[in-house]
Amino acid sequence: MTLKELAERLGLSPTTVSRALNGYPEVNAATRARVEQAAQQYGYVPSAMARRLATGRSMAIGHVIPLSEHQMINPIFAEFMAGASEIYSTEGYETILSAIPAEQEENAYRELARKRSVDGLIVHAPRLDDPRIDLLKELGLPFVVHGRAVNGEDPPVYLDINNRASFEQATEHLIGLGHRRFGLLNGMETISFARRRRRGFEQALERHGIELASARMVNLEMTETNAYNVTNRWLAEDAPPTAILTSSLISALGVERAVREAGLTIGHDVSLISHDDDLSFLRNVGDPPPFTTFRSSIGQAGATCARMLIDQLAGKPVESRIWTCEFIQGRSTGKAPA
Structure with a gap:
């Protein structure tokens, strides 16, 4: 018709x-x-x-992905885009994905604005004093941030989870089980979520007078291999950690492999709590599930950010949101070994 x-x-x-x-x-x-x-x-x-x-609109939403040593094109980003794309297709929007060298990031935003290629953008992985925020305001491009910048005045509209509270609660849970030797496998701390997670971890330790050597707080790209290598190094110490927190279920798999190969058992010799992005291709399921986690859906985050941006483009009032993660008790935690 x-x-x-x-x-x-x-x-x-x-x-x-x-x-x-x-x-x-x-x-x-x-x-x-x-x-x-x-x-x-x-x-x-x-x-x-x-x-x-x-x-008079382009009917397109932009995502600019800077390619560098730490690439964002990974399974977690793909999960976010799967959720966002469902909303885009329902509302008649297309996606423009610009994967460019990191040093060309500012120019990519300027070109999108100059050519009017997109109606708005979603900004990923906000950083400390993130220059993209002021740039997009200067260009007049509507945008929503997935995450929160660490600081800065006049914050933009964002969707985030309460990273600090989740890691503080996770650490308190392990302390309650008698653990006093910890390791933190965090994401890259140039990105704001990792800074908040470390702060929650540190606050719980400080509250109980537990000191932690800087070597036991590691921030790396969240891969299975990085987690495996760091855990092997920790387990070789004279007094290895009895409890480890990771920022990704992918990292948790690396910890589990290292612990198993050392002849130890997760949940008995070493307790593990992970942030779990509720990935469709890596389900933490069972009764109880294998891993104790703080769960949030990255696919739902993509859908929500997309809806927030489209509502903003339609002139509807849109407010920032902070989600609380769900605590999931799994088999990977137990009392500290004697």
């Missing part, structure tokens, strides 16, 4: 139908509802080109 045919069925002009479907405020609510209902009934879907012409 064409726009003209839909308009004829409704007894309205094609312009009115187009404006109703594209959210123009001058179309009253009753007419808009009638048009939307008819479009759904007759299976009318406006083409992307028609929507661009009708609205």
Whole structure:
């Protein structure tokens, strides 16, 4: 069905139908509802080109990914995009993914603004004093941040989880089980979530008067191999940690491998708590599940960020959100060994 045919069925002009479907405020609510209902009934879907012409928008959302030593194109980012893409497709938006060398990141944002290639962007992995925030405000590009910058005035709209509280609670849980020798396998601390997680970890230790050598707080790219190598080094010490916290379930697999190869048992000789991104390809399931975790859905985060940005583009009020992670008791924690 064409726009003209839909308009004829409704007894309205094609312009009115187009404006109703594209959210123009001058179309009253009753007419808009009638048009939307008819479009759904007759299976009318406006083409992307028609929507661009009708609205003057690109009908695209941008994601700029700087490629460097620590690449963001990984399974977790793919999970985020899977969630976001569901919302984009439902709302008629396309995705523009710009994977560029890190030194060209600023220029990539400027080019997107100059060419009007996107209506808005989602910013990933905010950093300390993140220069992208001021740049996007200067360019006038609407955006939502997945995460929170460590500091800065006039914060943008963001979606984040309470990283500090989760790691503080995880550490308190292990202390309650009698553990006093810890290791923290964190993500890169140039990114704000890792700084907050370390602070939660440190606050719990400070509260109980537990000191921790800096060697037992490691921040690296969250890979299985990095976690395996660091855990092997820790286990070779005279007084190895009896409890380890990781920032990713992928890292937790590396810890588990190192502990197993050392002839030890997770949950008995070494307790482990991980942040679990509830990945579709790596489920922590069972009764109880293998790992004790703080769970959050990265796919749901992608969908929520996409919805927040599209609402912002539609002129709707959008507020920042902080999610509390769910504590999942698994088999990877137990009382400290005697």
